[in-house]
Amino acid sequence: MVTVKASLLELTKLLPHFVDIEETLENEVEARYVLKRAADHFEKLQLDSSKEMEEDEEEVSYLVQALVDKNWERIHSGHFSCVSLTIRKIYALGCYFKIFFLLLEKSSLEQHEQCSTILDEAQLLGCTDNLYVKCNELQAALMKYLDVDAPKMSPTPLPVLDAVQRRVSRCDIPQLDAPSIIEFRASCYDALQPTLLLNTINHWPALRKWRDLNYLLKVAGNRTVPIEIGSNYASDEWSQQLVKIRDFLYRQFGEGNQTVNLDIEYLAQHELFAQIPALRADICVPDYCSVSADNTSTVDIKAWLGPKNTISPMHTDPKHNLLCQVFGSKRIILAAPKDTENLYAHETEFLGNTSQIDAANLDFESFPLLRRVQFYELLLQPGDCLYLPPKWWHYVRSDTPSFSVSFWFE
Amino acid sequence: MSVDQTTAEQQPQVAGRPPSPACARRCATAVGTPSDERRKMRQFLFTGFNAFGQHNSNNTVGRTSGRVTALTEIHVPGNENDNNIIIAISWRYTVYAKGIKIWLIGLLDSMPGECLELEAPMAIKALAACDTHCLVLLQNGELYKLPVKLDAKLQQIKLETPPNPPATATKRTIFGTAKASNGVSTVITHIACGSHINVAISAGNTVYSIPSCLHQFPQLQWRLKQLECGQEHALLLNANGDVYTWGNGLRGQLGQETLGVEETPQLVDALAGIKITHIAAGGWHSAAISAFGDLYTWGLNSNGQLGMRVMKPDGLLKEPTVYPLPQLHDLSACCGTSDDDVDLCAPVKVFAGSRHTVLVRSCGRLWASGWSAHGQLGIQVNSQYLDAFQAIYDECRDSEYSVICGPWSTLLVLSK
Numbered sequence: 001m002v003t004v005k006a007s008l009l010e011l012t013k014l015l016p017h018f019v020d021i022e023e024t025l026e027n028e029v030e031a032r033y034v035l036k037r038a039a040d041h042f043e044k045l046q047l048d049s050s051k052e053m054e055e056d057e058e059e060v061s062y063l064v065q066a067l068v069d070k071n072w073e074r075i076h077s078g079h080f081s082c083v084s085l086t087i088r089k090i091y092a093l094g095c096y097f098k099i100f101f102l103l104l105e106k107s108s109l110e111q112h113e114q115c116s117t118i119l120d121e122a123q124l125l126g127c128t129d130n131l132y133v134k135c136n137e138l139q140a141a142l143m144k145y146l147d148v149d150a151p152k153m154s155p156t157p158l159p160v161l162d163a164v165q166r167r168v169s170r171c172d173i174p175q176l177d178a179p180s181i182i183e184f185r186a187s188c189y190d191a192l193q194p195t196l197l198l199n200t201i202n203h204w205p206a207l208r209k210w211r212d213l214n215y216l217l218k219v220a221g222n223r224t225v226p227i228e229i230g231s232n233y234a235s236d237e238w239s240q241q242l243v244k245i246r247d248f249l250y251r252q253f254g255e256g257n258q259t260v261n262l263d264i265e266y267l268a269q270h271e272l273f274a275q276i277p278a279l280r281a282d283i284c285v286p287d288y289c290s291v292s293a294d295n296t297s298t299v300d301i302k303a304w305l306g307p308k309n310t311i312s313p314m315h316t317d318p319k320h321n322l323l324c325q326v327f328g329s330k331r332i333i334l335a336a337p338k339d340t341e342n343l344y345a346h347e348t349e350f351l352g353n354t355s356q357i358d359a360a361n362l363d364f365e366s367f368p369l370l371r372r373v374q375f376y377e378l379l380l381q382p383g384d385c386l387y388l389p390p391k392w393w394h395y396v397r398s399d400t401p402s403f404s405v406s407f408w409f410e
Numbered sequence: 411m412s413v414d415q416t417t418a419e420q421q422p423q424v425a426g427r428p429p430s431p432a433c434a435r436r437c438a439t440a441v442g443t444p445s446d447e448r449r450k451m452r453q454f455l456f457t458g459f460n461a462f463g464q465h466n467s468n469n470t471v472g473r474t475s476g477r478v479t480a481l482t483e484i485h486v487p488g489n490e491n492d493n494n495i496i497i498a499i500s501w502r503y504t505v506y507a508k509g510i511k512i513w514l515i516g517l518l519d520s521m522p523g524e525c526l527e528l529e530a531p532m533a534i535k536a537l538a539a540c541d542t543h544c545l546v547l548l549q550n551g552e553l554y555k556l557p558v559k560l561d562a563k564l565q566q567i568k569l570e571t572p573p574n575p576p577a578t579a580t581k582r583t584i585f586g587t588a589k590a591s592n593g594v595s596t597v598i599t600h601i602a603c604g605s606h607i608n609v610a611i612s613a614g615n616t617v618y619s620i621p622s623c624l625h626q627f628p629q630l631q632w633r634l635k636q637l638e639c640g641q642e643h644a645l646l647l648n649a650n651g652d653v654y655t656w657g658n659g660l661r662g663q664l665g666q667e668t669l670g671v672e673e674t675p676q677l678v679d680a681l682a683g684i685k686i687t688h689i690a691a692g693g694w695h696s697a698a699i700s701a702f703g704d705l706y707t708w709g710l711n712s713n714g715q716l717g718m719r720v721m722k723p724d725g726l727l728k729e730p731t732v733y734p735l736p737q738l739h740d741l742s743a744c745c746g747t748s749d750d751d752v753d754l755c756a757p758v759k760v761f762a763g764s765r766h767t768v769l770v771r772s773c774g775r776l777w778a779s780g781w782s783a784h785g786q787l788g789i790q791v792n793s794q795y796l797d798a799f800q801a802i803y804d805e806c807r808d809s810e811y812s813v814i815c816g817p818w819s820t821l822l823v824l825s826k
Contacts, residue, residue, distance in 0.1 A: 239731065
C-alpha cells in the first residue's frame with residue numbers, strides 16, 4: 001500500500017477521538033459501534049500507516065458508509081424539522097470519516113469533488129455546530145484541502161453581467177430615501193406599511209463585486225446547495241435538488257446556453273452566507289433589522305440567485321422582511337393582509353401560505369373575488385430595499401438575471 | 411450421523427454469547443443427513459447488508475462478508491429440516507422464530523453477531539421488526555413487544571378494547587380472548603411495523619395503531635389479505651382487491667393526490683376500479699399488482715425504486731423524486747420473444763425494502779429495480795441503482811419460493 005500522504009495524515013489529527021463524541025451519541029447503538037471503530041482506526045493510522053491497516057480499512061470504511069446511508073434515511077423520515085439533532089450530528093460525523101476513507105482510497109480530482117459534496121451535505125443535512133472541540137478547524141482545513149484543485153473544474157470564464165441602468169418606474173407604495181431608524185420605525189415598522197427604501201445599501205461590496213460571476217465562481221463554485229427546478233414552486237413540475245454552485249452558474253448564466261432548452265433553476269431561500277463566509281463579508285445586516293426593542297431574536301439571511309423569469313407565486317411570510325437587490329431587477333406585486341380572504345390560498349398543509357392565482361395574469365373568471373383586491377406594483381432595482389411587513393402577500397418575478405438578499409426579522 | 415436434539419433444547423437460554431461453533435453444530439443439521447421425505451428441504455438465499463453478522467451466524471466455514479453482493483446460501487438458526495421458520499429482517503438485526511423459540515441476531519448492544527435466544531409462551535404466528543423492537547404475534551392472538559437488547563424480555567401488549575356495544579354475556583374464542591358482541595373476533599391476525607408506525611389488525615377488521623384503536627372497518631364486509639408497513643406508512647389489501655393506506659405521506663407513499671398525513675386508512679382512489687392481488691410497502695414507497703398482471707408503484711423514487719428514471723435524459727438534473735399517484739408499468743418482455751409470450755410472465759408478487767423493489771413474475775424469474783449499493787439486488791450495477799425493472803435471478807424458476815425483503819437485503823426461501 002502506498003504510504004499515506006503526509007498532508008492527509010496531518011489532517012486526520014483533527015478527527016475526533018471516540019471520547020470526544022461519546023456523549024453526543026447517547027444510546028445510538030450503531031453509531032457508537034461504527035464511530036468507535038472509525039475513530040480508533042485513524043488513531044492507529046497516525047501511529048502506524050502500514051499494510052496491516054488495509055483489511056481493517058475496508059471493513060471500517062464500509063461500516064462508515066452504511067452508517068451515513070442509514071442516517072440519511074433517518075433524516076428523511078417524517079418532517080425535517082422534527083429530526084433529532086443527535087441523528088443529524090451522527091450523520092455529520094459519519095460524513096467526516098467517510099471523506100477520509102475516500103481520500104485514503106484515491107486522490108483524484110473526481111474523488112476530491114465527491115468529498116467536497118459530502119462535506120457540504122454534512123452541513124446541509126447534518127449538524128456541524130459544536131460537534132467536538134476541533135470540529136470547525138477540521139471543516140475549514142478539509143474545505144481548503146479539497147478546494148485546491150477546484151479552479152481546474154472551471155476553465156471557461158463566466159460573463160460579467162452588465163449593470164442594469166436605473167429607470168423611473170411605477171411604484172404603488174411609498175418610497176423613502178435612506179430613512180433613519182426612527183423614521184423607519186414610525187413610517188414602516190409600526191405602521192406595517194410596505195415601503196421602497198432607496199440608497200440604504202450603497203456601501204455593500206456585493207454591489208460592485210457580484211456582477212462578475214467569476215468572483216462568485218471563485219469563492220463559492222465548489223459548494224453544494226439546494227436549488228429549485230421549475231419556475232413555480234406550487235406546480236407539479238417543481239422539485240428541489242442538491243447541485244454544485246459551479247454547475248448551476250454555468251447552466252443558468254454561461255454563454256451559449258441561452259439556445260439550449262434548459263429548465264429554469266433558482267437558488268432560492270438558502271442560507272448561503274452561513275455556508276460561505278467570504279460572501280457574508282460582502283454584505284451588511286441593515287440597521288433596520290434591530291428596530292424592535294427586543295433585540296434577542298436572530299435575523300435569517302437568505303440568498304436568491306437565478307436567471308431571468310424565476311417566479312415566486314403570490315405568498316406570505318410570517319416575519320418582517322427586507323428584500324435587498326444586489327444585481328438585476330425584479331417585478332413585484334403586493335396585496336394587503338386584509339385581502340387574504342379574496343386571494344384563494346391553497347388548502348394543503350404546505351401551500352397554505354400560497355395563493356392559487358397568477359398575480360401577473362389575473363383570471364377574474366376562475367377567481368371572481370380578485371376583483372375586490374387592491375394590488376400594488378413596483379420594480380425592485382439594484383441598490384433598492386423593499387420593506388415588507390408580516391403577512392403581506394407578494395409575487396416576485398425576475399426581469400433579468402438577478403441576485404437578492406432577504407433579511408427576515410422580528 | 412444423528413443430531414442430538416434433546417441436548418440442544420436443554421441448552422440454557424444464553425443471552426449475549428455469540429453462538430459458538432460447537433453450539434452451531436448442535437443446532438444445525440449436518441448436510442447429508444437423511445431427511446423425512448414428507449418434510450421439504452428449505453434453502454435460504456441471501457443478498458445484501460450483513461455487516462452486523464445478522465445472517466449466517468451458523469456458518470462454520472468462514473466469515474460471511476459484510477456486504478453480500480449475489481444471492482448466496484445462508485443457514486438459519488434451529489433445525490433446518492423443520493418447516494415454518496418465520497423471519498423478519500431489520501437493519502442491524504434479524505429475528506427468527508420457530509415454534510416457541512425466538513432468536514435475535516445482529517448488533518444488539520455493542521458487538522456484531524450478538525445473539526439473544528428466548529422462548530414465547532406458545533407458538534409464534536408472525537413477526538414484525540423495526541429499528542428499536544420486534545412485534546411477536548402468537549397463535550392465540552396475544553401480542554408481545556421485544557426490545558432489541560441482549561437482556562430483553564417479551565413484554566405483553568395490552569391493546570385498547572374496541573368500542574363495541576356491551577353484551578350481557580361476553581363470547582370468547584377458544585383461546586379465551588373476548589369476542590365482540592356480534593360474534594366477530596378481536597383476535598389479532600396481522601401485524602406490521604416500521605420505525606415510525608406500529609399496526610395490528612384483528613379478525614374483526616379493527617385497525618390498531620398499537621396499542622390504541624385507530625379505525626374500525628364495517629365488520630364482516632371483507633376479509634383482510636395483507637398488511638404491510640414502510641418506515642412511516644401502512645398499506646392493507648382486502649380480498650375484494652381494495653387498497654387502503656395511512657400514515658405519513660410526505661413522499662407520496664400513500665398514493666393520494668396531495669402529500670400529507672392520513673390518520674386513518676383511506677382507500678387509494680386511483681386504484682378503486684382495479685382488483686389488486688398483491689401489495690408491498692418499501693421505506694417510502696408502495697407497490698401493487700392487479701389481477702390483470704399490471705404493476706403499479708408510487709412514492710419516493712430517490713434510487714429508482716419505483717422503476718422510474720432518476721436522471722433527466724441530459725443526465726444533469728434529476729427527474730421528480732416523488733410520484734404521489736400510482737404509476738402503471740410497461741414491463742419489458744421476460745421469457746418469450748413473440749408478443750404473445752409477454753402475458754405469460756405477468757408479475758404475481760411484489761416485495762420492497764428500504765429503497766428497492768423485487769418482483770416475482772409468473773414464470774418464476776425474479777426482477778427488481780432500485781438501490782443496489784449494499785448488494786440488495788444481487789447483481790453488479792455501475793451506478794449503484796437500477797431505475798427500470800430488470801431480471802436479476804433465474805435459478806429459482808423451478809422451485810417454490812417466497813421472498814422476504816429487509817431494509818437493505820433480499821432473502822429467498824426456497825422449498826425443494
